[in-house]
Amino acid sequence: MKTNRLFFIDAVRAFAILMMLQGHFIDTLLAPEYRDPDSIIFQIWSYFRGITAPTFFTISGIIFTYLLMKSKKKGQAPERIRKGLTRGLLLIAIGYGLRAPIFEWLTGTFRNYFLVIDVLQIIGLSIIITVGLYYLTFKKSLLFSILMLVLGIAIFTLEPWYRELDTTDIPLIFANYLTKSNGSIFTILPWLGYMSIGAFIASLFYRYVGKEKFKPILVSGLLIIGTLLIYNSSHFFMWMYRWSDVVVFKEVAYYNYLYTRLGNVLILLGIFYALEQLMTNQMIFKIGQKTLSIYVVHFVIIYGSLTGFGLSQLIGKTLNPYPAAIGAILFIIIVCLIALYGIKTNAFIYNKLRGYFKKK
Numbered sequence: 613m614k615t616n617r618l619f620f621i622d623a624v625r626a627f628a629i630l631m632m633l634q635g636h637f638i639d640t641l642l643a644p645e646y647r648d649p650d651s652i653i654f655q656i657w658s659y660f661r662g663i664t665a666p667t668f669f670t671i672s673g674i675i676f677t678y679l680l681m682k683s684k685k686k687g688q689a690p691e692r693i694r695k696g697l698t699r700g701l702l703l704i705a706i707g708y709g710l711r712a713p714i715f716e717w718l719t720g721t722f723r724n725y726f727l728v729i730d731v732l733q734i735i736g737l738s739i740i741i742t743v744g745l746y747y748l749t750f751k752k753s754l755l756f757s758i759l760m761l762v763l764g765i766a767i768f769t770l771e772p773w774y775r776e777l778d779t780t781d782i783p784l785i786f787a788n789y790l791t792k793s794n795g796s797i798f799t800i801l802p803w804l805g806y807m808s809i810g811a812f813i814a815s816l817f818y819r820y821v822g823k824e825k826f827k828p829i830l831v832s833g834l835l836i837i838g839t840l841l842i843y844n845s846s847h848f849f850m851w852m853y854r855w856s857d858v859v860v861f862k863e864v865a866y867y868n869y870l871y872t873r874l875g876n877v878l879i880l881l882g883i884f885y886a887l888e889q890l891m892t893n894q895m896i897f898k899i900g901q902k903t904l905s906i907y908v909v910h911f912v913i914i915y916g917s918l919t920g921f922g923l924s925q926l927i928g929k930t931l932n933p934y935p936a937a938i939g940a941i942l943f944i945i946i947v948c949l950i951a952l953y954g955i956k957t958n959a960f961i962y963n964k965l966r967g968y969f970k971k972k
Contacts, residue, residue: 620888622900628668629903634940635661640924641931666873673810681818696743703736710917729788729796738807757815760808767805768870772863834882841875905951
């Protein structure tokens with residue numbers, strides 16, 4: 613039976629989450645003297661670490677928006693919109709919960725570090741924003757597609773304008789979504805840009821998946837555009853600057869990490885989509901579908917979330933490369949086993965929230 617399910621998405625999500633696991637493990641425990649930027653091995657590791665977050669945000673935009681747009685055909689859009697809002701709020705809540713210093717609170721110690729923003733809060737807020745834009749353009753899916761593409765390009769191109777954003781007059785709980793100056797790991801800008809580009813790609817699947825020659829055209833397009841972004845986008849923005857004398861184009865060209873990372877992500881998507889038929893292992897799909905559980909488990913083990921005792925506190929940056937590499941492999945296996953067979957991170961809470969919103 614023919615299906616429009618995007619199986620390669622789960623494979624990419626599995627790849628991204630596994631790269632995150634090994635990246636966080638090695639970054640947290642590898643001794644400083646082994647972080648040699650001239651080492652080829654370290655360069656390869658740094659490369660994959662650098663594309664992990666952009667890949668995950670883009671994939672999140674694709675899978676969420678694809679399901680959102682498909683629900684319209686099935687007449688289930690209101691339910692999917694409510695589900696999206698619930699999912700977004702849940703991710704934000706879990707993001708804060710993972711950094712809740714419970715034992716400090718019990719002793720009467722309260723610090724602002726609890727309010728720093730990490731990946732879950734930004735993905736959750738990005739989902740809520742995407743749902744809002746989809747709702748506003750509900751009757752015109754083409755407008756939604758164009759809007760998400762333009763939003764992503766605008767966020768990437770205008771990055772110099774908000775790079776050093778002054779948030780001194782904004783309450784800390786909101787300012788942390790806009791600046792890293794207070795310890796936040798991720799901010800809504802520029803990461804919403806990857807989610808927006810992912811949403812645009814999802815709209816292409818929604819319109820054309822299953823049609824003749826769509827797959828080879830999209831694969832070719834992803835590979836070509838990705839290559840151009842990596843090797844030619846800086847030259848393009850310098851040309852735009854010379855032609856228009858708009859300074860922001862030059863600033864983007866001189867610090868062009870967003871478009872080059874996007875190029876890497878597009879190439880990765882193209883490769884995985886081209887090889888989709890070879891990725892039929894059920895374990896890959898299970899890992900790709902349990903990324904939230906895996907993230908929570910790894911956070912607790914490495915950073916001591918909730919308990920205050922994790923690998924970062926017990927071992928620290930003391931390992932040489934060989935124990936770090938072996939430990940990363942064992943860490944991946946243990947975390948995946950716990951997440952897949954030991955717990956259900958969000959099932960109970962999510963079902964309760966969904967039941968609550970259905971009553972509204």
